[in-house]
Amino acid sequence: MISVAVDRSADAARPWIEAAHPTHPSLVDTRHRLADLYNMVNVPTVVWIDERGRIVRPNDVAFGTDTFRHITGIEAARHLGALRAWVRGEMPEMPAERVRALQSLPTSADQQARAVFGLGQWLHEQGRAEAAARHFVTAGELAPHDFMIRRGTMPMRGIDSMGPQFRSMLQEWTAAGNPYYRPLPE
Amino acid sequence: MAEPIFTVIDDGTPIDVAPRDGAERVRRAQEGGRPVALDEAERVAYLGVSAGERGRRLASLEAPDFTLPDLDGRLHSLSDHRGVKVFLVAYGSW
Numbered sequence: 001m002i003s004v005a006v007d008r009s010a011d012a013a014r015p016w017i018e019a020a021h022p023t024h025p026s027l028v029d030t031r032h033r034l035a036d037l038y039n040m041v042n043v044p045t046v047v048w049i050d051e052r053g054r055i056v057r058p059n060d061v062a063f064g065t066d067t068f069r070h071i072t073g074i075e076a077a078r079h080l081g082a083l084r085a086w087v088r089g090e091m092p093e094m095p096a097e098r099v100r101a102l103q104s105l106p107t108s109a110d111q112q113a114r115a116v117f118g119l120g121q122w123l124h125e126q127g128r129a130e131a132a133a134r135h136f137v138t139a140g141e142l143a144p145h146d147f148m149i150r151r152g153t154m155p156m157r158g159i160d161s162m163g164p165q166f167r168s169m170l171q172e173w174t175a176a177g178n179p180y181y182r183p184l185p186e
Numbered sequence: 187m188a189e190p191i192f193t194v195i196d197d198g199t200p201i202d203v204a205p206r207d208g209a210e211r212v213r214r215a216q217e218g219g220r221p222v223a224l225d226e227a228e229r230v231a232y233l234g235v236s237a238g239e240r241g242r243r244l245a246s247l248e249a250p251d252f253t254l255p256d257l258d259g260r261l262h263s264l265s266d267h268r269g270v271k272v273f274l275v276a277y278g279s280w
Contacts, residue, residue: 002264003275010257012279017257025262027254031198034276037250039240043280049249049272053265058244062275087271096247105241108221115221115234122195123228131228152280161280 004029006043006148008124008156031121035148036114039106042147042181046079048086056094057086058103061183074183102184113143117153124156133157145178193230205229249274 001024005013010028017026034040038047040059048057061072062079069075085091106114120135136153143149150169154161170180192208193200203211212231215222221234243250249272253263264272 001273001275002262002267003277004254006276006278007280010255014257016279025256027256027262029252029254029276033198033252033254036235037240037243037252038276039244040276043276043278045276047249047274049264049274051269051271053249053251053268055244055247055249083273087273099247100245103244105244106237108237111234111237111240112221112223115232116223118195118198118234119223119225119230119232122193122200122230122232123225128228131225135223135225148278152278155280 002027004034006032006035006040006152008152012155030125032114032117032148032152036111036118039104039110040148041110041143041145043152048083050093055099055103058099058184061181072181074181102186104182110143110146113139113146113149116142117149120153129156144173147180191229195230195232197233197235 003022003024004027005016006029007013009030013028020026038045038059042061044061044063045059046062047055047059050056060079061074063069063072063074063076064080066076082091116135116139120132120139123135124132133156136149136157140146140150140153151161151166154166159165174180189204191202192205193202194208194211196211208229208231211233212222212224215233219236219238221236223232223234225231249264251263251265253261255261264274
């Protein structure tokens with residue numbers, strides 16, 4: 001297992017990692033490298049990678065517990081059961097064509113949004129917070145489904161990512177018929 | 187007087203160049219179909235990677251390698267784990 005905190009700083013991720021005492025590599029990705037490489041648009045996102053370094057199950061939404069099930073509507077047990085079966089080799093491999101059919105590939109707008117995010121993130125690292133915030137907003141407008149950008153940058157814009165601005169963004173998004181989480185159908 | 191500096195961040199790696207060299211790099215990236223984000227006032231440009239390139243890599247099913255630090259700053263790569271199954275989890279404190 002490799003866990004990656006896609007977060008504004010190591011210190012933002014530190015309390016969570018220290019509380020979990022992980023024995024696996026537990027990494028921090030302040031520049032959203034993983035989001036860019038794997039087209040991740042929200043957290044949590046999980047990917048299964050086999051011994052040869054092949055993606056055998058693409059980006060999916062999975063939780064380790066049912067703590068937030070009443071909000072997410074996603075049950076932990078289904079994915080956990082499948083994960084255990086895969087690790088033990090008790091599960092037939094998903095055919096490559098099926099993996100590809102379940103993948104969601106980035107659009108030009110997604111990659112433009114990530115470039116604008118990258119610009120903002122660099123400015124933020126330099127302490128140029130106002131300029132950074134402008135770019136974060138623009139990036140979110142370019143890819144409205146990308147909550148890694150829209151919600152993930154909130155703490156860097158002085159906004160509570162679990163507060164009223166997040167809730168109104170979520171409300172607007174779901175009222176328009178869009179899902180906040182997009183788990184795989186199988 | 188020293189020439190002003192322009193920063194070009196090429197797929198995450200920043201380099202400082204003279205402004206006209208920065209403009210040239212931006213132009214070449216745009217011509218090559220790469221996403222470019224530019225802030226003239228802040229003298230910085232970010233050159234990203236195209237949807238086509240990222241998409242082709244993902245569709246190949248060969249998992250893109252990455253190298254990231256842990257809390258102690260020690261670097262880890264996905265490719266260090268060849269030979270075992272990897273359950274990759276991205277999460278955030280936000």
